[in-house]
Amino acid sequence: MEKAIIIYGSTTGNTETLSEALEEELQQNYAVTRKNVIDAHPHEMLAYDLIVLGSSTWEWGELQEDFQDFYEGMNAVDLAGKNVAVFGPGDSQWEEFCEAVNLLESKLQECNASVIAPGFKWDGEINDEATQAIKEWGSQLLH
Numbered sequence: 001m002e003k004a005i006i007i008y009g010s011t012t013g014n015t016e017t018l019s020e021a022l023e024e025e026l027q028q029n030y031a032v033t034r035k036n037v038i039d040a041h042p043h044e045m046l047a048y049d050l051i052v053l054g055s056s057t058w059e060w061g062e063l064q065e066d067f068q069d070f071y072e073g074m075n076a077v078d079l080a081g082k083n084v085a086v087f088g089p090g091d092s093q094w095e096e097f098c099e100a101v102n103l104l105e106s107k108l109q110e111c112n113a114s115v116i117a118p119g120f121k122w123d124g125e126i127n128d129e130a131t132q133a134i135k136e137w138g139s140q141l142l143h
Helices: 014-026 042-047 065-076 099-110 128-139
Strands: 003-008 031-036 050-054 083-090 120-123
Touching: 003 014, 003 042, 014 031, 014 050, 014 083, 014 128, 042 065, 050 099, 065 099, 083 099, 083 128, 120 128
Parallel strands: 003 031, 003 050, 050 083, 083 120
Antiparallel strands: none
């Protein structure tokens, strides 16, 4: 069975909740590992067939603070041949709505990875509707 990893950063619990729902969906086709970014190292991604990163957006379009070191460490990783996708919650009242998703997608592309689905961006409260939506998005990642 192919392996997938979900690496997420979560301060308020919203991204973590989305990662749990996504894990449920991906388990249909993958052996899934789900890790908080503070417990992950960029080189770990090399051991997986599918890599999914999740971060909320803070301040003026910035990554979640605990994602910074991981993000910078990604510069040393070549993800050629790896399939990737990114998700994150946000608030569309901000001009930089879900900018962390865009930052992570760009970084993954710089690392030679293949983004296989448009980033999942959720506006507002994380509820049953949100968890259902990320499962539907996650179904695009199954092959």
